[in-house]
Amino acid sequence: MMIDNVLDLTIFARVAGAGSLTDAANELGLSLAVVSKRLAALEERMGVRLLNRTTRRQSLTQEGSRFHQHCVRILSEVQQAETDMQRSRNAVTGLLRITAPRMFGCRYLSVLAAEFQAMHPELRIELNLGDDFIDLVDAGMDVALRFGALNDSTMTARHVAPSQRVLCASPDYLRRHGVPQTPEDLSAHQCIVYGARTTRHWLFQHEGQPISAEIGATFLCNDGNAGQALAVAGAGIFFKSLWDVGSELANGSLVRVLEQYSAPTDPLHVVYPHALHLAPRVRHFADFAIARLRDEWQKLVPL
Known part of the structure; x- marks a missing residue:
């Protein structure tokens, strides 16, 4: 039968080290009866005698000596595992x-x-x-x-x-095609659409009212980086999170359009x-x- 309790190993190792059941019980804070009962149950499960006991002394049997070596190793690994977990509770590793x-x-x-x-x-x-x-x-x-x-x-x-989305385009594109004044103007512009699902409409809000604007989707791509590169290159108007186009807006390679129209935030x-x-x-x-x-x-x- 498999040993299923580390306490049994601890009791046996402490008894072997202390030299008596009484001393081991005192060290563990257990009663002598509990220590004696657990030790007897351990020997029963193992099917061998681990200790020779008389009224005056005790000694490990040959099997008990071998088992004690295993117990010391196992309990050391258990303690190391606990120490490692306690360290993991505080260390960023x-x-x-x-x-x-x-x-x-x-x-x-x-x-x-x-x-x-x-x-x-x-x-x-x-x-x-x-x-x-x-x-x-x-x-x-x-x-x-x-x-x-x-x-x-x-x-x-x-x-x-x-995560506010903004409309933007390169200064070169706006010089060549003009600046849209309303969302409705987007249908006449080159627009850059990206993502797995293409769309023919962009959604806005103005004075609390939703607006669905039809767009001229001239460029379709499945990657936001590619869409942004197209916008910087002057290919069309781009609708993207401020997180993504912030640097380009700051350095002037892209400029915002239709700023008075807000987009749903994510x-x-x-x-x-x-x-x-x-x-x-x-x-x-x-x-x-x-x-x-x-x-x-x-x-x-x-x-």
């Missing part, structure tokens, strides 16, 4: 797996990951960048940066900042499973990322 949208990840997460790892040299980081939705648990991810509404109640989602969240007993690497990275990204958003807002 191990492998941190993070997922984020591809464009956002390239622009922001890569920098955050490098800075965070430099702060915690024992940490390894794996980045999984892509625009397809993945289940964090199934994919083995520790934390995600996600935009939009979150419907999974099993996840912890911490709000970071809004707030940015840091998402992770299992808030209870959260690993320090996840908790500390979430705190770090939220603080840094909120600072970044404040830099973008005036744009």
